[in-house]
Amino acid sequence: MTSQSAEQSSSTNTWRNRIIGIVAVIVALVVAYFILASFIPRWWAQRIATMSGHGSFAKGIWSGLGLGFFCTVIPLFLLMGVVTVWRRRGGRFLAGCAAVLALVLALPNLMTLTIVWGGSSAAHAGERVLDVQAPGFRGASLIGAIVAAVLFLLALFLRMRGRWRTRHAGRHRKDSSAPPPPAQPADMERNG
Known part of the structure; x- marks a missing residue:
């Protein structure tokens, strides 16, 4: 009886500690969100203004196209790579690293979205x-992101079509290399 109560107490303590840890992480994330929500849009807009030459229409457009395109297409292709290496040996580690890198590279677009869709001051x-x-x-930036997404979808379509053709050709070769079915007695009578 004593060992059961000790195990039950240990299990209860473990779950209590997990719940406290999860609540602490959630509170920290909420606090970080509110702090970053009041800081990131202003800071990012000032960085973009500096990059765009403080009022230059041409530089604003080119920087928007560049960031929109590259910060969309690179993360999308990285995520496609995540899917392809996930089941390989050591693939989960590589997939995790690629997913984190994709998120980091998408941050400029995400920060621009905090300005465009945000409702805060x-x-x-x-x-x-x-x-x-x-x-x-x-x-x-929106146009660059759309062009990148269309390019990614085209590449994904071509890749999937190539895989389908490879599988289809493999099945066709397997069917054509199989020996013909044995002749039926009715077929032998017609031929003979």
Whole structure:
């Protein structure tokens, strides 16, 4: 009886500690979200304004196209690589690293989305900064992301079609290399 109560107490303590840990992580994430939500949109808009030459329409468009395209296409292809290496030996580690890298490379687009879709005062301040000091950036960033997504979908389609053709050709070779079925007695009478 004593060993059962000790095991039960140990199990209860373990679960209690897990629950406390999960709640602490959730609270920390919520606090971090509110801090970053008031900081990131303003900071990112100022970085974009600096990159875009403080009011240059052409630089705003080119920087938007570049960030929108590259910060979409590279993470998407990395994620496609994650899917292909997941089941290989050591693939889970590589897949995890590639997924983290994809998230890091997508951060510029995600930070731009905090400005565009955000409803906070920081997001509105970021919109004003982009309107004045980086005109054309938001629209060009969207166009770059759309072009990258279309290119990725085209590459994915070609890859899937190639796999389908390979499988189909393998089945066809297997069917053609199989010996013909034995002649039926009715067939022998017709031929003979």
